[in-house]
Amino acid sequence: MADKKKRRRAYSDSEDASQPFKHLLKSDDQILQILKSFSSTSSSSTSKPLTLADLSLSSTCREVSDLSLSSVQSAIESLVLQLTHQILSGQGFSFTVPSRSSSNQLYVPEVDRIVLKDKCTIRPFAHISSVRKTTITARILSLIHQLCLKNIHVTKRDLFYTDVKLFQDQLQSDAVLDDVSCMLGCTRSSLNVIAAEKGVVVGRLIFSDNGDMIDCTKMGMGGKAIPPNIDRVGDMQSDALFVLLVEKDAAYIRLAEDRFYNRFPCIIVTAKGQPDVATRLFLKKMKTELKLPVLALVDSDPYGLKILSVYGCGSKNMSYDSANLTTPDIKWLGIRPSDLDKYNIPEQCRLPMTEQDIKTGKDLLEEEFVKKNPGWVEELNLMVKTKQKAEIQALSSFGFQYLSEVYLPLKLQQQDWL
Amino acid sequence: MADKKKRRRAYSDSEDASQPFKHLLKSDDQILQILKSFSSTSSSSTSKPLTLADLSLSSTCREVSDLSLSSVQSAIESLVLQLTHQILSGQGFSFTVPSRSSSNQLYVPEVDRIVLKDKCTIRPFAHISSVRKTTITARILSLIHQLCLKNIHVTKRDLFYTDVKLFQDQLQSDAVLDDVSCMLGCTRSSLNVIAAEKGVVVGRLIFSDNGDMIDCTKMGMGGKAIPPNIDRVGDMQSDALFVLLVEKDAAYIRLAEDRFYNRFPCIIVTAKGQPDVATRLFLKKMKTELKLPVLALVDSDPYGLKILSVYGCGSKNMSYDSANLTTPDIKWLGIRPSDLDKYNIPEQCRLPMTEQDIKTGKDLLEEEFVKKNPGWVEELNLMVKTKQKAEIQALSSFGFQYLSEVYLPLKLQQQDWL
Incomplete structure (x- = not known):
């Protein structure tokens, strides 16, 4: 009986008594x-x-910043103008895209972050291996430009569905979206594309x-x-x-x-x-x-x-x-x-x-x-x-x-x- | 040139022109x-x-309703009292648990819902096959009773972690939680357990x-x-x-x-x-x-x-x-x-x-x-x-x-x- 009583008490108080x-x-x-x-x-x-600028790093790093919609719009327009000049001068159509491969990544202990180094790759239109990606890049730039004009936000999924025929699968449009961020030097949220x-x-x-x-x-x-x-x-x-x-x-x-x-x-x-x-x-x-x-x-x-x-x-x-x-x-x-x-x-x-x-x-x-x-x-x-x-x-x-x-x-x- | 112009116009108007x-x-x-x-x-x-009561169904259906915390508390207390009488009268300790198996489910077109029929199973403590589940049921009832006294909400995961040794895995405590809802005739949210x-x-x-x-x-x-x-x-x-x-x-x-x-x-x-x-x-x-x-x-x-x-x-x-x-x-x-x-x-x-x-x-x-x-x-x-x-x-x-x-x-x- 005594044992029972003890057990009952332990039971009802259990929550408080057992809080070490x-x-x-x-x-x-x-x-x-x-x-x-x-x-x-x-x-x-x-x-x-x-910031990275405060450090004297051996390699240059590439960082993006928040840009206003109108700055993104201007950046796209200047890029297109530059491409037009390139084409008119007979050099053909190509994008210069920062590399995002792991060999181009660096952990910088002073700022305690992973950053991107400055290696770039050329993405020419007139090459069998890059013609699709170049086209996708141009298409994404044009879609982002539309977002700037309309001042609306869309998801990565929306972006993909605007041209399924070209993008084929969402991994492709997503990857180029990150490329475009790097190229324009702005954050992905500046592009009005959200997750x-x-x-x-x-x-x-x-x-x-x-x-x-x-x-x-x-x-x-x-x-x-x-x-x-x-x-x-x-x-x-x-x-x-x-x-x-x-x-x-x-x-x-x-x-x-x-x-x-x-x-x-x-x-x-x-x-x-x-x-x-x-x-x-x-x-x-x-x-x-x-x-x-x-x-x-x-x-x-x-x-x-x-x-x-x-x-x-x-x-x-x-x-x-x-x-x-x-x-x-x-x-x-x-x-x-x-x-x-x-x-x-x-x-x-x-x-x-x-x-x-x-x-x-x-x-x-x-x-x-x-x-x-x-x-x-x-x-x-x-x-x-x-x-x-x-x-x-x-x-x-x-x-x-x-x-x-x-x-x-x-x-x-x-x-x-x- | 004319073609170019047309293309440019089509491009800039594309969003509106192509909205069928x-x-x-x-x-x-x-x-x-x-x-x-x-x-x-x-x-x-x-x-x-x-409601189900408006229909003359051939089989009786079991439905739960929202109960206040104090009603849940009383329901648990009466159940325990009933069990005590059962034990004292020499009938042993067992729960009567509504069956939630698919043979006990029914789609009722009049109310357009799947409902549970009234089959029950006995869950005796003094049987090797059900002793664990009976113990788990008693433990869950006691935990819910604590929630009633404290008037707080917890997740199913919290509930599981209060006695991992007994429950072994969360599927077991989750399943008994649904059993307890059915037994007490109240919704799972009435038990203050949330997802x-x-x-x-x-x-x-x-x-x-x-x-x-x-x-x-x-x-x-x-x-x-x-x-x-x-x-x-x-x-x-x-x-x-x-x-x-x-x-x-x-x-x-x-x-x-x-x-x-x-x-x-x-x-x-x-x-x-x-x-x-x-x-x-x-x-x-x-x-x-x-x-x-x-x-x-x-x-x-x-x-x-x-x-x-x-x-x-x-x-x-x-x-x-x-x-x-x-x-x-x-x-x-x-x-x-x-x-x-x-x-x-x-x-x-x-x-x-x-x-x-x-x-x-x-x-x-x-x-x-x-x-x-x-x-x-x-x-x-x-x-x-x-x-x-x-x-x-x-x-x-x-x-x-x-x-x-x-x-x-x-x-x-x-x-x-x-």
């Missing part, structure tokens, strides 16, 4: 003080980011989306869908102390419902898995305009770190635009491999890493962006050694709200990020 | 009149939907999300993310004449940017592909509260029709909750197989159907929900005969804005839906 480390938590006011000082040092240190939206944002942020003012503290639990076209996003205002970048939906929903951003003023953003271009641009814009530190909450597995790296230093595919797409100095808050033992994540909530996971982890250890952060190397080494991974959701084993009520507050209090 | 059927368009005011009369007949005809959000909404709709009022005309181009928890959605107001249900992102973005909802008052919603539970519940709520007709814009392929059918009459997996999840009387606006010729979609924008596509199409022809709509049967027969499919994006071959400027207005003007 809760006793370490200071008051919210004390944690807020810690965050305020972090936020202010962070904004002063990032106020003057390095489908995926990300959501909630918390202490006010911004304008296509002229409408959006208050992200008043977006309920669903949050605001991140607009696909960053050029119509503006007027960002915030009293947040940091941006919390969350890998997955489930954790985002937990934090949105608990209105975590009201306890610790922050902006919560997620791309629901792999970062899409719109979310990357949105994060970058928040970092630049609001000068807030960015803390990342990802799964403790190689893909979590890989996602962090795409936000932080870019993907090889779009290295020509890494300056606009990457957000420097993202801190790895959690779930880190060392957290598994530190927070006593139960064995059954840890998953064994597959062969592929371990290979990906080892490959990451060779990447420059990991190497330059000794803390990350240590964590990743631990992951590969223990061969264990864990999702953010593993924290639910201590109760559904352990993430928002204990884990994150304690992380913030202890400034436990790398 | 634009000359058929009446003025927006005339189209609005058509929509208004459609919208009013639609709201009066659906004002008294049939990740996916859908977005934009247009002439105002609603409250977790206490915040959201005006969907002021959500820019990104729109509002549909909240994962329908029970915190309320106060819907709208001056729209119809709901436009869009299968995919790209078309949604086009319509949002063009603010199509201001030209023809409507609410535009998409689940970005396969319909998720949150979007289905949201659509249903709009239909019920606002009494608006729903027009669907999907790809012209078997999956487009399948998606339409999930919105319309439910999925087999959640047939116990079809009354809450399905939106009756969705009209198939386009892209319909007959539109391919009618709108002169160029051959190169049509795709050949694969063997699998054709099989899926033929299977659909056997489904009751298709059979009962002769127009749909005709369209589907045409698709299977021509072996051609097309995406919504195929309309981009007539210019990026052909969808919003010609195709949809003409469809509305001609009341061309089935």
Whole structure:
């Protein structure tokens, strides 16, 4: 009977009694003080980011920038004029296209991004191997020119369908679209070609989306869908102390419902898995305009770190635009491999890493962006050694709200990020 | 030279000159009149939907309904009390669980939904084959009870991670969760267990999300993310004449940017592909509260029709909750197989159907929900005969804005839906 009673009590109190480390938590006011000082040092240190021009690199790099629609239009018109002169002078019709192959990519540790070097290839019309690609390039340029005149946005899929006969498959029109960005020296968003939206944002942020003012503290639990076209996003205002970048939906929903951003003023953003271009641009814009530190909450597995790296230093595919797409100095808050033992994540909530996971982890250890952060190397080494991974959701084993009520507050209090 | 001039003119005017059927368009005011009369007949005809109770069915059906959190809590407590009596009286410990196997499913044409019949199975604790499942059921009931006490929402993934050792994999906890819904006679959303959000909404709709009022005309181009928890959605107001249900992102973005909802008052919603539970519940709520007709814009392929059918009459997996999840009387606006010729979609924008596509199409022809709509049967027969499919994006071959400027207005003007 005594045993039964004990069991019943343990059962009803289980959620609170089993929340390890809760006793370490200071008051919210004390944690807020810690965050305020972090936020202010962070904004002063990032106020003057390095650019490629500040460095004396041995090879020249090619970078694109945001151009206005009218500048894109002029750039296309001058290019066509130049081509016409070329043809009239008897030199034939050819484009000079920056190479985007991996041999032309470079990781620059000073700016912590992958960038494109300056190798170019000639794409002549009068050659059997390049006549199709040259034609596609001309067609894409003409379509972009139409977008400039109409001032509308379209998706890559729309673009493909305007001339299926020529493009044959979407990979071809997509690739040439990136070529055109490089050729014109502008970002893909400047071309008004957008990718489908995926990300959501909630918390202490006010911004304008296509002229409408959006208050992200008043977006309920669903949050605001991140607009696909960053050029119509503006007027960002915030009293947040940091941006919390969350890998997955489930954790985002937990934090949105608990209105975590009201306890610790922050902006919560997620791309629901792999970062899409719109979310990357949105994060970058928040970092630049609001000068807030960015803390990342990802799964403790190689893909979590890989996602962090795409936000932080870019993907090889779009290295020509890494300056606009990457957000420097993202801190790895959690779930880190060392957290598994530190927070006593139960064995059954840890998953064994597959062969592929371990290979990906080892490959990451060779990447420059990991190497330059000794803390990350240590964590990743631990992951590969223990061969264990864990999702953010593993924290639910201590109760559904352990993430928002204990884990994150304690992380913030202890400034436990790398 | 003359030829050159002609080509140049054709080039610059191409977008407008090549927009077939634009000359058929009446003025927006005339189209609005058509929509208004459609919208009013639609709201009066659906004002008294049939329920299963209105029918004299040979077999009894099991349906769940939305219950308040406190009712769910009481239901769990009475169930446990009943089990205790059972055990004390020496009958042992067992759950009576409604069967969700396909032999227990029924399509009811009168209400146009798949429903669950009333077969049940006994799940005894004292049997080797069911001891685990019985334990899992008890554990899930206890977790749901905690959610009721705390009044929070969690995802299915969270639920799984609270006891990985017992559940072993998420399929097991997910399946028992559906069992528990059936046992308690309530919807899964009543249990406060939610799926990740996916859908977005934009247009002439105002609603409250977790206490915040959201005006969907002021959500820019990104729109509002549909909240994962329908029970915190309320106060819907709208001056729209119809709901436009869009299968995919790209078309949604086009319509949002063009603010199509201001030209023809409507609410535009998409689940970005396969319909998720949150979007289905949201659509249903709009239909019920606002009494608006729903027009669907999907790809012209078997999956487009399948998606339409999930919105319309439910999925087999959640047939116990079809009354809450399905939106009756969705009209198939386009892209319909007959539109391919009618709108002169160029051959190169049509795709050949694969063997699998054709099989899926033929299977659909056997489904009751298709059979009962002769127009749909005709369209589907045409698709299977021509072996051609097309995406919504195929309309981009007539210019990026052909969808919003010609195709949809003409469809509305001609009341061309089935």
